[in-house]
Amino acid sequence: MSPKHHKHMHYNVALVDKLWNLKRLCEAHLKMHIPLNMVLKDEEYRAELLEKALQANNEELTQLVWDVRQMEDTIVTATHTGDEFKLKKKSRNVIKMGGYATTACALLLIMGGYLLRSFLPLDAGEVFLLEAVTASKVQSAIKTREQANYVPAGQLVRATKPLFRVHGSNTVGEKLAPRLVESYFMSRGATNIKTQQGNTPVEKAVSAELNGHIEFIEIHAHGSSTAFTDLQQDKAELGMSSRRIKEQEREQLVSKSGDLTEPGAEHIIGLDGLAIITDTKNPLTQLAIPDLVKIFSGEVTNWSELGGANLPIKVYARDENSGTWDSFKSMVLDPAKASLVMTAKRIESSTALSDAVAQEPGAIGFIGLPYVRRARLMAISASKSSKAIMPTHFTVSTEDYPLARRLYFYLPQKNMNAEAEEFVKFSATERGQSIVEDIGLVSQNIKTGQPFNNSFYPEEMRDLTLRSQRLSINFRFKDGSDELDTKAISDLERLVKYMEVNAPKRVQLFGFSDSEGDKAQNEELSVRRAKVVEQHLIARGIYPLVARGVGEEAPLASSKTEEGRRMNRRVEVWIL
Structure with a gap:
């Protein structure tokens, strides 16, 4: 996105409320993740989203688009300084903003479950921070300093x-x-x-x-x-x-x-996808992890060796202390006993690495999903014979994408x-997870979506899920057992709450195994895993409609590696 299109827009409370609703409705109707910060800050992105919303031919969305456009035309002029949105101050008198009265000299919007920071012009440079869930709460909360119930800084x-x-x-x-x-x-x-x-x-x-x-x-x-x-x-x-x-x-x-x-x-606070990025003109659209090993170890040095242009490969990588580097090393290089090529350019900043790769012909690098920016995103497969999957919020959330990773608090x-x-x-609550989502990472709040490829599944499962939707969680297990891992235990509670809200829909559970060992035993193990999840849900008052095992069918990765086997051992959740 060019700088001229990446302008900060200055919002009144009512407009932010409309844009929040636009994000939620578009996600429901267009089946795509929409970062709120992009809607708020990027005019080109917002304009494209409004056009897509109109094309959905939904009456509620159409009305919302026209409301947003009308409010944009009448919005209050403001100037952007640093990390705050400061209104042009003409006096200490009340300024009218879209029908809401405020004595605020500045507004900084942080949408993590309708969070609004309102900075009041208090004596001696003091500032008071208010939280608001609705515009009416803002209006009533900031009428007078007495109502704000502040304490002078000198007494603290x-x-x-x-x-x-x-x-x-x-x-x-x-x-x-x-x-x-x-x-x-x-x-x-x-x-x-x-x-x-x-x-x-x-x-x-x-x-x-x-x-x-x-x-x-x-x-x-x-x-x-x-x-x-x-x-x-x-x-x-x-x-x-x-x-x-x-x-x-x-x-x-x-x-x-x-x-x-x-x-x-061990607490999983969200997920991230390790995105593989190349320069914007690279004609290749997908790579397998073995290709990544050869590229980043220096075994392959020209794109023509992988079916691309006759162009030298220029490798970029994060610095040694980076968790992104650690994840890439453990997921890509270590299983192949490979080391990063000595000529790789090491960069500490995720943003700087992404921008450098986008601009340099022949460049390739890895980055967290929120930092892709203008670089070209590659679909990745676990092996040459596996499905290549694009990193999206849904494929990262289900951990189907082979370079998805969990983010932890210990x-x-x-x-x-x-x-x-x-x-x-607090971080695990719906409110905390909405913040994970709003900064561009992948939350654990449950969403519905479609699988990346329906023909990927065996016929019996396709028949059972013909009118179903897949949920954005997979239940996974501790190594070598049918005992749920720490994320799965937390996801049980999330699923129960989700089903209570979405009753009378019913849960469908499908267990999968790796392909190591006897096929019949693998099918039996996949059934047992589905039944383990079923029993946990029944104990919490949720009765699944289906709990089936499909064995080693539909592998996400090669079972020749421990990481591949871990990906394949899973229980998918669908609702009907």
């Missing part, structure tokens, strides 16, 4: 140490963790919430006025490996990681923190920090 007690320290992944810590902490403070009724940079760009502190104190939470995002070293060295109370804890790290921390792979300690079970525990619980 400033904390000398953080409520807790969360260290680790840059992928989690750059945007997601600060936004979650801000919203967590809001949920507790805190005011004057600020995020400030520390000694380096990856060190932040989020502060807030809470119960007569100025409290803060420390966020250091130096890479996933630092989550575990800092927990070990008492430098953090909560770890954040864009890969699962390694066995060696788990063993080192057992005596100090408990088993961090157990429920209560909470020690020994000497647990109570504030950190409450924060982790």
